[in-house]
Amino acid sequence: MKKILITNCLKEHISTICEIDKTSSDYNWTENMFTEELENKNSFFKVLFADTKIVGYVIYHIIIDEAEILNIVIDNDFKRQNLGKYLLEKTLNDISKQSVKTVFLEVGEKNIPAINLYLKFDFKQYNTRNNYYKNGENAILMKKTICSI
Ligand SMILES: CC(C)(COP(=O)(O)OP(=O)(O)OC[C@H]1O[C@@H](n2cnc3c(N)ncnc32)[C@H](O)[C@@H]1OP(=O)(O)O)[C@@H](O)C(=O)NCCC(=O)NCCS
Incomplete structure (x- = not known):
């Protein structure tokens, strides 16, 4: 069984993150966008490891x-x-x-895997934005109320 670990993203992780982003998402970010997140004090940029391999990431503000x-x-x-x-949990x-x-x-309104994932965590749609993405796809806006610990 693989050891799963979440760490803060470091500068040296960015090239792998870019590669994963290119191959595994339809909504690509530039290297600059990732680097800016490392410098943003409101940003939390976390990397998911399976053993020593980076297998995912999450960015939130x-x-x-x-x-x-x-x-x-x-x-x-x-x-x-x-x-x-x-990672979302x-x-x-x-x-x-x-x-x-x-x-x-x-x-993205066509991004069924992500929408299903968010629904599982009780995110609710509250609005849409037409032509939000470069390919013309509409965005669904979702939110979730948090009970702070
Ligand atoms: C969305 C994403 C992060 C899910 O990651 P994942 O590790 O494959 O998902 P999990 O195995 O944890 O599955 C969690 C739930 O997501 C949903 N889901 C995941 N992949 C799915 C698919 N191909 N079709 C339908 N639902 C799917 C299911 O509800 C699933 O729960 P279930 O296994 O009980 O049915 C992944 O598909 C991804 O990286 N997508 C591309 C990037 C992206 O678009 N991110 C969202 C930006 S807003």
Whole structure:
């Protein structure tokens, strides 16, 4: 069995993160965007390891009592092994330890795996944004109320 570990993202992880992003997500970020997250004091950038291999990541912001999940990605070779669920559960657990009341996110309306994942964690749709993504796809806006620990 693999040892699963979540750590803070470091500069030296960025090239692997970019590679995973390119191969395993339809909503790609530039290297600069990832690097800026490392410098943003409101940003939490976490890397998921299976043994010594990076297999996913999550980026979220916390500002006062609101959090926003900007991205969560699992490497194609490791999808459907409950790792997305694990990473989101740990993320929400960490968020609930802060004074956050609501967690927001945006997801492509055709991104069924991600929508299903968020529904599992009780995120509710509250709005849409037309033509939000480069490919013209609409975004679904979801939020979840947090009971802080
Ligand atoms: C969304 C994502 C992170 C899920 O990661 P994952 O490790 O494969 O997901 P898990 O194995 O933990 O599955 C969790 C739940 O997600 C849903 N899900 C995952 N893959 C799915 C698929 N291919 N089709 C339908 N539902 C799916 C299911 O509800 C699943 O629960 P179940 O196994 O009890 O049915 C992954 O598909 C991914 O990296 N997608 C590309 C990046 C992306 O679009 N991220 C979202 C940005 S808003």
